[in-house]
Amino acid sequence: MMRPRDGFTLIELLVVIAIIAILSAALMPALSSANDRARITECKARLTTIGLALKMRLDDKGAYPSGIRQLYEERYITNEDVLCCTKTGVEFYFSKPLGGDPKAVVCACCDPVTAAGERPHGFRESLISLEAGGGLREVRN
Numbered sequence: 386m387m388r389p390r391d392g393f394t395l396i397e398l399l400v401v402i403a404i405i406a407i408l409s410a411a412l413m414p415a416l417s418s419a420n421d422r423a424r425i426t427e428c429k430a431r432l433t434t435i436g437l438a439l440k441m442r443l444d445d446k447g448a449y450p451s452g453i454r455q456l457y458e459e460r461y462i463t464n465e466d467v468l469c470c471t472k473t474g475v476e477f478y479f480s481k482p483l484g485g486d487p488k489a490v491v492c493a494c495c496d497p498v499t500a501a502g503e504r505p506h507g508f509r510e511s512l513i514s515l516e517a518g519g520g521l522r523e524v525r526n
């Protein structure tokens with residue numbers, strides 16, 4: 386006479402673990418992509434804040450700072466984290482616009498001439514930048 390079962394067999398457990406592994410492998414790219422989109426959104430918000438701080442400083446002093454850290458030192462920005470890209474943690478690229486071009490890149494996650502494969506944001510290799518006129522731009526390959 387057979388003994389009544391009081392648990393799972395090893396095969397049943399392995400099948401359940403395999404199904405969980407397959408599902409998580411299928412969801413990983415979607416989760417990773419959502420994570421990168423969140424970082425890009427946060428970088429855009431930080432660059433918007435820097436743009437507003439630059440505008441306030443221009444109104445006050447009539448000139449761009451020598452670097453974006455000066456915005457923090459002069460208290461136009463109170464949170465130091467805002468000065469850095471969310472992906473790399475490195476301070477944003479900054480360049481004073483020389484001409485009157487409102488599309489000139491002032492601030493970005495990396496130097497705008499960085500090769501597409503070396504840009505910080507994800508598989509789309511986005512370059513997020515702030516323009517002299519205050520506009521935000523996201524360039525993808």
Ligand SMILES: [Zn+2]
Nearest residue numbers: 428470471494
């Ligand atoms: Zn960034």
